[in-house]
Amino acid sequence: MNEQPEHDWLDRKLQEAVPYIEDDGFTARVLQQLPTPQRGGQFLRPLILVGMSALASALTYVLSDGGRFILVEMFKLTTIPTLWVVAFALASGMLVMAGGIFAAMSKTSQIQS
Amino acid sequence: MELTDAGLVARVLVDDDQHAFGELVRRHQSSVRGLLRQLTRGDFALADDLAQNAFVRAYKNIRSFRGEAKFSTWLYRITYNCFREDARRRKELVGINEEQWQAEHDPQTVDPGLRHDLMHALSLLPLHERSAVLLCCKNGLSHDEASRVLEIPLGTVKTNVLRGREKLKKTLAAWAQ
Numbered sequence: 001m002n003e004q005p006e007h008d009w010l011d012r013k014l015q016e017a018v019p020y021i022e023d024d025g026f027t028a029r030v031l032q033q034l035p036t037p038q039r040g041g042q043f044l045r046p047l048i049l050v051g052m053s054a055l056a057s058a059l060t061y062v063l064s065d066g067g068r069f070i071l072v073e074m075f076k077l078t079t080i081p082t083l084w085v086v087a088f089a090l091a092s093g094m095l096v097m098a099g100g101i102f103a104a105m106s107k108t109s110q111i112q113s
Numbered sequence: 114m115e116l117t118d119a120g121l122v123a124r125v126l127v128d129d130d131q132h133a134f135g136e137l138v139r140r141h142q143s144s145v146r147g148l149l150r151q152l153t154r155g156d157f158a159l160a161d162d163l164a165q166n167a168f169v170r171a172y173k174n175i176r177s178f179r180g181e182a183k184f185s186t187w188l189y190r191i192t193y194n195c196f197r198e199d200a201r202r203r204k205e206l207v208g209i210n211e212e213q214w215q216a217e218h219d220p221q222t223v224d225p226g227l228r229h230d231l232m233h234a235l236s237l238l239p240l241h242e243r244s245a246v247l248l249c250c251k252n253g254l255s256h257d258e259a260s261r262v263l264e265i266p267l268g269t270v271k272t273n274v275l276r277g278r279e280k281l282k283k284t285l286a287a288w289a290q
Contacts, residue, residue: 020143023142
């Protein structure tokens, strides 16, 4: 029956027996041993991304006969009935709004937990 | 406003901010060094070397911290792995440095005799019971967290804590009265 107070006593004594250990330069020694941050890599990353995107765009332009498919698709768009365009815009709006509400709700429950 | 551990980790991840990591070291150095001092049975120099290795390893692997557990639990796991690897390499652990123990402790809070007996009783526990007792009773981890740190089943942690506590209680029975 008196198991819990005995546990509490033991836990308390264990915690008290090893008091706070002063830093005494420990943190500084750890920081000296850390590898230096690789700043070069951080600058390179956006350059590589932009370069790859430009290359991919150029390749697409060349391989698609000067982007002819864009003109074709644009022409097709003009032939779609107006009602379809309105329905598509409404559906897109609803989809985005539902996604936003879902994200907000999951974020709120995360913060509350 | 003081940043949480998770906030500091985010700074390290996004900006490679070593000052933020320094703050994490400052916050947790005492508990990590304290745990290692007891795991190594009072070898302060070895404990500090292992603590430094643990923090450097934590920095290098910080991308593997997913925030599912507390930062301290993740750090204890790295710390315990560092200790285990070193113990395996050495195959033996050094004895208690009693004088250093006593020099560091505040005589106002715990009776020196009790402290001596407690540390001695702890050092006599087998490693698996000592680790479980230290993490759960001294460092305040839950059984579940300790099971993740020690990489052993939850039931084993509970058994080890129970057995370790029983042995400590038996050894310190005179002090508890």
